[in-house]
Amino acid sequence: MIKVGIVGGTGYTGVELLRILATHPDVELTAITSRKEDGLPVAEMFPSLRGRVDLAFSSPDKAKLTACDVVFFATPHGVAMAQAPELLAAGVKVIDLAADFRLQDTAAFEKWYKMPHSCPELLKEAAYGLVELNRDAIRKARIVGNPGCYPTTMQLGLAPLLKADAIDASHLIADCKSGVSGAGRKAEVATLFSEAGDNFKAYGVSGHRHSPETVERLQTLTMNKVGLLFVPHLVPMIRGMHSTIYARLTKEMDNVALQALFENAYVNEPFVDVMPFGSHPETRSTRASNMLRIALHRPNDGDTIVILVVQDNLVKGASGQAVQCMNLMFSLPETTGLLHVPVLP
Amino acid sequence: MIKVGIVGGTGYTGVELLRILATHPDVELTAITSRKEDGLPVAEMFPSLRGRVDLAFSSPDKAKLTACDVVFFATPHGVAMAQAPELLAAGVKVIDLAADFRLQDTAAFEKWYKMPHSCPELLKEAAYGLVELNRDAIRKARIVGNPGCYPTTMQLGLAPLLKADAIDASHLIADCKSGVSGAGRKAEVATLFSEAGDNFKAYGVSGHRHSPETVERLQTLTMNKVGLLFVPHLVPMIRGMHSTIYARLTKEMDNVALQALFENAYVNEPFVDVMPFGSHPETRSTRASNMLRIALHRPNDGDTIVILVVQDNLVKGASGQAVQCMNLMFSLPETTGLLHVPVLP
C-alpha cells in the first residue's frame, strides 16, 4: 500500500483527492494537514466522506509526512516549494497541485505568482504532470508539477496539430470556460452563489497565469514560435471546463486526415476520448470522472479549425490527473482507482 | 456473472442503472431495450458512457430478455406488469423501478395510476424493495417493486418512531423537496431549464401518488392508524431529495433516547447514516451515491420532532436501491458495486 499524505485538504482539490483516494485499492490515506482545522475529522467538514474517510486534519508539525511514500500539495502557490526539499530528502515523492513546479521559467513564475522561487534546482528536476504528453518523465520523477486545469485542455487540444506542424502556431486563440469550483473554496464575494449564479463573464482577459504555463509547454511541441490568446470565462456551473480553440491550418489536410491525426495521437490513451468529427462534447459527459473529450470542427470548410475540449476541472484538470501521475510514479496501472463513470445527469 | 437486461433505458433511472452496473463486478450487461432507439449505441445517447458501455438499444422483440437472469424495468408505469409474467415464467427475476409492484391495494393503484392492474396475483408475491425494512422478503423474491423516491425518505425517517410507538401516527407531516431529475427525461415545459431554474414551488399538494404508497407501508409498522400529509416541492437542482418530517411525540423521551432509537435502528445499515443530533444534512453529501442520511431536531424542546432526511433521488431513491435489491436477490454482499463516494462539490 502506498502511504499518502495530503497537505491542505480543506479546498476542492483536496476533497476531490480524498474522494478518489478513498476507493483507490493501493492507497492508504495516512495524513492530512490543516493548521486551522487541527483535530477536526475530515468527515465533519465534508459529510460526504462520513464512513469513508476516518482521518482527522492535523497541524503540519504533528503530521508525520516524512513517513509517507508520497505527499500531495493541495495548497496555495508557494507552500509546496517550501516543504518539498525536506520531503524529498526523506525519500518522499511530491505532487504539487499548485503552480510551484509547473513553469521552468522562474522569471515568469515570479512575475505571475508574485513570489521568488525558493528551490530552482528542484524545479529543474520536476516533471510536468501532463501524462499524455510527458509520461516517461513522470514515471521517473520524484517531484511532479500537476498542470493547471485550462492548460490541460489547451495542450491536449493542440498537441497533435503542433506536432504535425499543421497550424499557424503564432496565432492560436483559446476561448475557455470554467465552472466556479475552479476558483476554489475561498470565501470571496465574486464566487458567491448570488454573484456567479445566472451570470456569465470573461475575466483576466488582459493576462492570466495559465498563459505562460501553456505557452512554455506548447513551445516544446513545435519549432515555430507559439503565440496564444487565452480568454477565460466563468460559467454558472460547479464542475466542468470547456475550451473552444481556434487555429488556422497551414497544411492541406482534409477532415478525414484531421480526425485521423487526433485519433492516432490518442488511440492508446485511456483518459482522452476523440469523439466523431463534428460532435459537440458536453462538460457533463466528463463530470466526476478523469475523462477528457475532444471534438473537431471545420466551419464552412475554411482554413480555421475549431477544437472543442471538455473535462471536469477538478478531476482531469486537477486531482484525477495527480492520481494518474501517482500511479505512474509507483508503477501501477495508470487507470488504477480512476475508472469512475461520469455522473449524468 | 449475472446477466442483466434493462427495459427502457433512455430515462434518468435507466442511465443511472447503466452508470452503476457498468462497474458492478458481478454483472454482465446483456440487453437494453428501446422501441424508438433500436440500433442506437447507448453511448451515443449518453456520451458519458463512451468506452464504458458497449451495448446498443434494441427493440423489445429482438432483445432476448428471457436469457437474462434479471430484468430491470426503468419504464413508465404499466410496462413491467405487462411483461413480468413471461419473464418470471422463463425464470428471470424482475425489478420494477416504476409503481406496478409497489402498492398492494389494487384499488388505490387504479385510482392513482389510472389503469387496472393486469396481474394482481403476481403483485401478491412481489416484495417491496425498501431493503432496510424488508430485507428478508427481498432476498427470497422473484419480483420486486422498487420504492418511490419520496416514500424511501419518509419510511426510513419515520420507521424507528412508529415501531417504537413513540409518535402520533395520525398526524404526520412530510414537507419534501426534490431535484428536477425526479420528473424524468420527458420533454415537458414545466421542467425546462428556464421554467424550473431560479424558481421554487410546491406541486401536487392536494394529492400525490407517493402518498398511498407511503401510507400503506407505514401502516405495516404500527397498529395505530397512519395519517400523512405529504407536500412535495420542486428544487432548482438536478439530483437530491430533502424531506423535512414533523411528528409529535406521544411518549416521554429525551433527545439522547431519541438519537439512540435511530442509531440502534440503523447501526448495521451500510446505506443509512444517522448524523449527530441537531445536524443539518445537505443533499449534496449523498450526490451520486447510495447513501441516505438522517438527522433529528427538537426545536424549543417541544413535543414536535423534526426529522431531516436526504438522499440522491436517482440512487438510493431509484437505481441504487434497485441494485441493492438485486445484490440481495442474488446472494451478493449488499454493498457490491454500490460504494461510490458522494461527489462534492
Add this chain to the structure above:
Amino acid sequence: MIKVGIVGGTGYTGVELLRILATHPDVELTAITSRKEDGLPVAEMFPSLRGRVDLAFSSPDKAKLTACDVVFFATPHGVAMAQAPELLAAGVKVIDLAADFRLQDTAAFEKWYKMPHSCPELLKEAAYGLVELNRDAIRKARIVGNPGCYPTTMQLGLAPLLKADAIDASHLIADCKSGVSGAGRKAEVATLFSEAGDNFKAYGVSGHRHSPETVERLQTLTMNKVGLLFVPHLVPMIRGMHSTIYARLTKEMDNVALQALFENAYVNEPFVDVMPFGSHPETRSTRASNMLRIALHRPNDGDTIVILVVQDNLVKGASGQAVQCMNLMFSLPETTGLLHVPVLP
C-alpha cells in the same frame, strides 16, 4: 422630491433599494454611505446602475445624512439604533432594514442578536413596517423597523386565520425556503456557488432570529397563545422565498369560506395576491417585484390547511417593503415607484 440617504449600500438590500429608488418619481437619491468604499461611484461596484445612479459612496462622516428627509439603513444589526437618535433629532425619518426596531421585547433582542439595545425608548415609538397589518402606525411613524423576509410571509399567510380565531395558534408549522441572496453579500464559504449550488439543506432548525419576531407579531393578532415551529431551508436560487405553512382548523369552515376569508382580508391590498384555491404559486411569479402571492390547500379535506406564500425576498421581503413604508410615511400613493412587473422567465 424626498431626499433619501442610504447607510450601507454595498449589500443586496442596498443595491435593491437603489434599483427601486432610481426610478421612483418622487425621490432624489442624496447620499449613500460606506466607510470602506468612500469615493467609489456606486455604479462601479454595481455596473447594473451605470447611467442610472450617479452617486458615489461617501464615508459616514462626510455624508450629510441630516440633510435628508429619510434615511434607510441597509446595514448589519446594531448600526441603525446607534445613529437613529441623531437623525430623528434632526427631523429625519428612519427606516431600518435590519432588526434593531423589529422586536419590542428587548430581552429577546439581546438574546438573539447578542447585543444590548441602545435606545429602547425609540424602539417603543418605532412602527413595525408590515404595511398590510400595520398601515396606520407606519403612516404616522418617524421610525420604522422593516420586517424580516420570513416573518413577512408567515404573518401575511396566517393573519386572516388568526384574526378569525379559526386555527390552533399553539401548533403552527412554517416550513420556509429562501433563495441564497437572503444570506447577504458577505464573503462566506457556505454561500459560495459551489457550496450552495445544486444543493438543498435546512438550517437553524433549533432556533432562528425570525422566530421571536414572528411570534411577537402573530401574538398581536390573537388572544390565544401562539406556538410556532419555524424551519428555514436554503434553495439554490438567487431570489425568492416560499413558505409552506401548516395549521389545524379549530372551526368548521368549508373551502369556500376559507378562500373568502383570505380574499376579503386582502381585497384592497395592491401587493398581496390571493390566488385561486388549490393553486401552486411559484417564487418566480414575484421575481423583482413587490408582490406576495398566497394560495390555500386542504389535502384530503382534513383539518389541516396548507398555506403557500411566495415573494421576492429582496423586494417585498426587504427593500420593496421599505419603500412601501416610505411612501406611506410621506403621504404618497402606496404603490408609487413599486409597480414593476415580475420578471419571468
Add this chain to the structure above:
Amino acid sequence: MIKVGIVGGTGYTGVELLRILATHPDVELTAITSRKEDGLPVAEMFPSLRGRVDLAFSSPDKAKLTACDVVFFATPHGVAMAQAPELLAAGVKVIDLAADFRLQDTAAFEKWYKMPHSCPELLKEAAYGLVELNRDAIRKARIVGNPGCYPTTMQLGLAPLLKADAIDASHLIADCKSGVSGAGRKAEVATLFSEAGDNFKAYGVSGHRHSPETVERLQTLTMNKVGLLFVPHLVPMIRGMHSTIYARLTKEMDNVALQALFENAYVNEPFVDVMPFGSHPETRSTRASNMLRIALHRPNDGDTIVILVVQDNLVKGASGQAVQCMNLMFSLPETTGLLHVPVLP
C-alpha cells in the same frame, strides 16, 4: 394610445413583450392570439402578469388584429410573412421577432429556414430592426424584421471597427454564449433543467442561422469581404448573452484611439454602454433591461483585439429591441417604457 396586437404570446419573447408593454405609457394591449389557448387569460399561463395584464388569448380568427396600430409576431419563422400582407393592407404596422424579414437574401433564407419566402416584395421594403445601425429606415418602416439575439451583439460589437476599416474583415471570430431562454419555451429534452443545468456545450458549430444574417448586415458596413466564424454555446443560466469577439487590427491604433472609436460611435445611444477599456462586463448587469454593454481588450498589446458584448437576450436581443423599434415607428421618444434598471443580483 397605440393599439398593440401580439401574435403568438405563449413563448418567452411573447411574455417579455407583455412585461414591457404592460407598463408602457403609450400602449394599449388590444389582442393576443394563440390558436391552442383560445380563451385562456394570459395571466393564467403567466401568473407573473396577474393583475397587470387582463387580456385573454384568442384564436387568430377572432382576434381583430386589423384594428390594431401595430402587430408583433412572437411566433415561429414563417408565420409573420403569411399574415403581414393583410395587416399592412389594413394599415397595420408589423414587427416580426422571428426571421421572416431579417435576411434580404431569399436564397439564404430558404436554405437556412427550409421554407420559401412567401412575400419577397414586402421583404424588400422591410427595415432591419437594429436601431443603432438603422434608425432612419426603421422610423419610416411599415414592417420591421427584428434582429436575432446573437447578431445584435456581433453587429454592435464590430460596427465601429468595420466602419473605420480598422480590422481584417475576412477573418472575424465570434465565440458567443447564450442563456437557455434563447432556445424558447418549447418542450424539448435538450433544454430540460436536468440536461442544460450544471453543463456547458457548444452547438451548431458547423453552421447556425444567425451567421448569414450577421454577415449580410456586416457587409453593409464595409467594402471588404466579410468572413465570420460564429460559434454559439449554451450557458446554464436563464437570461443573458455574452459574445467574445476576436478581430485583428489592420491599422495602427493605440488603445486610447480604439476606446474613443467606440465611445464616439455610441455616445448618443441610450441603450449601448461602452465600459472603460479592459472591463469585464457581466451578463447580469443587463438582466431584464434593454441595455447592451461593450468592453474592449488588447491582450499583450498584440494585433488582436477582443470585444466583449453582453445583453439580455430576451430584451435588447428580442422584445426590448422590438419595442424600441415601435417607439421609433410611432415617433415616440426611443426610450419610452424601456428604462428598466437591470435586476442584480
